[in-house]
Amino acid sequence: MQSRTPAGRTGRPRNAAADAAILAATRAALVELGWSKLTLGDVALRAGVAKTTLYRRWAGKNELVVDAVAELFDELTLPDRGSLAADIEGVVLQFATILTRPEARNGLMAVVAEAARDDALRERIRASIVDRQKRLVLAGRARAQARGELPPAPDTGEAARTVDLIFDMVAGAVVHRTLVSAEPADEEWVHGFTRVLLSGLAAAGP
Amino acid sequence: MQSRTPAGRTGRPRNAAADAAILAATRAALVELGWSKLTLGDVALRAGVAKTTLYRRWAGKNELVVDAVAELFDELTLPDRGSLAADIEGVVLQFATILTRPEARNGLMAVVAEAARDDALRERIRASIVDRQKRLVLAGRARAQARGELPPAPDTGEAARTVDLIFDMVAGAVVHRTLVSAEPADEEWVHGFTRVLLSGLAAAGP
DNA sequence: GCATTACGCTACGACCCGTAGCGAAAGCAC
DNA sequence: GTGCTTTCGCTACGGGTCGTAGCGTAATGC
Numbered sequence: 473m474q475s476r477t478p479a480g481r482t483g484r485p486r487n488a489a490a491d492a493a494i495l496a497a498t499r500a501a502l503v504e505l506g507w508s509k510l511t512l513g514d515v516a517l518r519a520g521v522a523k524t525t526l527y528r529r530w531a532g533k534n535e536l537v538v539d540a541v542a543e544l545f546d547e548l549t550l551p552d553r554g555s556l557a558a559d560i561e562g563v564v565l566q567f568a569t570i571l572t573r574p575e576a577r578n579g580l581m582a583v584v585a586e587a588a589r590d591d592a593l594r595e596r597i598r599a600s601i602v603d604r605q606k607r608l609v610l611a612g613r614a615r616a617q618a619r620g621e622l623p624p625a626p627d628t629g630e631a632a633r634t635v636d637l638i639f640d641m642v643a644g645a646v647v648h649r650t651l652v653s654a655e656p657a658d659e660e661w662v663h664g665f666t667r668v669l670l671s672g673l674a675a676a677g678p
Numbered sequence: 679m680q681s682r683t684p685a686g687r688t689g690r691p692r693n694a695a696a697d698a699a700i701l702a703a704t705r706a707a708l709v710e711l712g713w714s715k716l717t718l719g720d721v722a723l724r725a726g727v728a729k730t731t732l733y734r735r736w737a738g739k740n741e742l743v744v745d746a747v748a749e750l751f752d753e754l755t756l757p758d759r760g761s762l763a764a765d766i767e768g769v770v771l772q773f774a775t776i777l778t779r780p781e782a783r784n785g786l787m788a789v790v791a792e793a794a795r796d797d798a799l800r801e802r803i804r805a806s807i808v809d810r811q812k813r814l815v816l817a818g819r820a821r822a823q824a825r826g827e828l829p830p831a832p833d834t835g836e837a838a839r840t841v842d843l844i845f846d847m848v849a850g851a852v853v854h855r856t857l858v859s860a861e862p863a864d865e866e867w868v869h870g871f872t873r874v875l876l877s878g879l880a881a882a883g884p
Numbered sequence: 885g886c887a888t889t890a891c892g893c894t895a896c897g898a899c900c901c902g903t904a905g906c907g908a909a910a911g912c913a914c
Numbered sequence: 915g916t917g918c919t920t921t922c923g924c925t926a927c928g929g930g931t932c933g934t935a936g937c938g939t940a941a942t943g944c
Contacts, residue, residue, distance in 0.1 A: 483889025484941040490891095506795040511931060522892045527933070577794040584857055585787035588780075589712040594860055602858060637870060640859055644850030651790055652808060653846055654800055664843060664882075672878025676870075689920025690910040696922095717900060728923045733902070 486529075493519040494526060498540035499575040507537070507582035534586045534593050541579040542600040544570055550608050556616040561666045563608055564642055568657035571650045581651055602639070609635050634673070641669060692735075699725040700732060704746035705781040713743070713788035740792045740799050747785040748806040750776055756814050762822040767872045769814055770848055774863035777856045787857055808845065815841050840879070847875060 497518035501510045512533060516523040530536040547570065551562040570576050587594035613635075616622040645665055649657045703724035707716045718739060722729040736742040753776065757768040776782050793800035819841075822828040851871060855863045863871075 481889080482887070482943050484891080486890065507791055512933090513931070524893080524934085525891060528890075532933090574794075578791070581787055581791035581794065585713055585784070585791050588783040588787065588857060594858075597858065598860070633870075636859065636861070637867075637874070640855040641847065641851045641871070641874070643858070644852070644854030645847045646850070647854065648850030649846040651794060652800075652803065652849070653842060654804070655842070661843075664839075665847070667882045668843070668847070668875070668878035670878070671881035672874035672876070675877035675881050676873045687920080688912050688918070690912095690922080692921065718902090719900070730903085730924080731922060734921080738902090 490519065490521050490525065491529070494521065494529070494536070495540045495543060498536055499544075499579075502537070502540070502575040502578045506578045510537075512536070534583055534590065535596065537579045538583050538593065538596050538600060541576060541583065542604070544573065544576050545601055545605055548605055548608060550611045550615070552615070556612065556619070556621045557666065557670050559612050559615065560670065561662055563612070564646060564666055565657075565659060565662045567642070568646050568650065568662060571646060571657070577651060581647070602643075606635065606639065609638060638669070638673070696725065696727050696731065697735070700727065700735070700742070701746045701749060704742055705750075705785075708743070708746070708781040708784045712784045716743075718742070740789055740796065741802065743785045744789050744799065744802050744806060747782060747789065748810070750779065750782050751807055751811055754811060754814060756817045756821070758821075762818065762825070762827045763872065763876050765818050765821065766876065767868055769818070770852060770872055771863075771865060771868045773848070774852050774856065774868060777852060777863070783857060787853070808849075812841065812845065815844060844875070844879070 494515065497515050498510075500518060501515050505514070510533065512526055513523050515536070516526045519526070526536075530539070545567075548563065548566050550559060551566075553559050553562050571580075583593065583597060587597055613622060617624050646657050649655055649661065655661070700721065703721050704716075706724060707721050711720070716739065718732055719729050721742070722732045725732070732742075736745070751773075754769065754772050756765060757772075759765050759768050777786075789799065789803060793803055819828060823830050852863050855861055855867065861867070
């Protein structure tokens with residue numbers, strides 16, 4: 473987040489509610505205007521704050537939209553559907569559902585594109601979106617191990633690489649399906665995709 | 679392309695060389711400035727044409743960059759490495775190599791992001807980049823069938839869906855690995871990825 | 885009360901956009 | 915050659931956004 477007023481600090485404290493209002497206004501502007509036509513002046517107007525206030529909290533459009541979009545993915549949870557395959561399918565479907573929302577479609581790829589030339593921004597995306605959601609993979613694996621579907625303690629280095637691969641495949645495929653192919657990542661598609669993914673992981677593991 | 683001067687047409691013909699110069703200048707500007715700081719005035723200056731000429735041929739930044747980036751992917755070829763798996767691995771590696779180039783990284787995701795709110799642009803991307811490269815999948819399958827690695831004539835509807843799925847998985851995973859995770863999609867990674875993909879397709883097929 | 889910080893507001897130069905208007909150039913038909 | 919048509923380069927323009935500076939005011943802690 474952006475506005476943590478340092479603790480032992482004098483002076484007027486920041487209006488915490490303004491942060492939420494600004495991020496909500498950013499998402500609303502993303503829906504109505506998309507990335508390229510979104511202006512900070514308009515966001516400030518929607519949020520009911522002065523443009524200068526917005527600039528005091530965020531460095532620019534990129535950072536603002538990253539924070540606004542990151543909140544969307546906090547809705548993700550790991551459903552308990554009884555098996556590893558079904559759990560994963562559930563998460564992928566949730567992810568696909570979030571990507572149907574215009575504020576996610578319009579914002580996510582744009583900041584990723586900007587991050588191609590901005591290391592700090594890419595790190596911000598990784599920290600507040602990607603790595604933040606890797607908890608799902610870890611939780612899923614832990615639950616599967618408890619169920620006995622996976623061996624308890626695989627090689628840590630190999631395991632980390634596998635987590636990264638899974639993430640790239642899941643997020644990449646869903647995003648490409650949704651935003652480039654522009655076809656719905658519906659239940660049927662998600663089912664076929666996770667079947668290929670899990671079969672491949674199982675077969676290629678040993 | 680943009681500048682096909684209609685055949686039975688009178689008047690001064692368009693300078694065909696200008697198209698190539700403009701697209702090359704666009705790629706150069708993408709490398710140096712990235713998407714957001716790229717301006718059409720600057721591209722025109724680099725290409726040695728007037729800004730008005732550029733606007734007569736392309737509707738705007740989005741369309742221009744799509745065409746400039748699309749040319750990059752025409753370099754893709756289907757190598758003959760002896761087996762379906764090796765061929766696919768070769769193509770994926772070529773794709774990953776193209777994505778290491780800054781003009782591709784900076785341009786591709788940006789236009790995809792813009793396409794989220796622009797149906798015509800998305801269609802242009804599909805036609806001039808995605809569908810245009812599906813030739814590789816078709817050629818690979820044909821060659822594999824000739825080798826006897828695949829049955830000669832699968833169900834057409836199911837086959838088309840599988841091609842789409844392969845495309846979403848390959849392009850999505852490589853792009854996510856390269857641009858979001860910001861890790862190199864090198865030979866080792868590509869090898870592991872294609873192994874999972876092909877194992878999954880083989881196991882989930884029947 | 886006093887220092888300090890946040891806030892809203894206004895104004896500003898800088899930049900880019902996309903278009904209009906013009907004269908000149910380069911083809912084709914005759 | 916003479917026209918006709920279309921492209922090209924150039925200049926200029928209004929409109930919009932950017933990011934910042936400056937100022938007076940509001941809200942805290944000491």
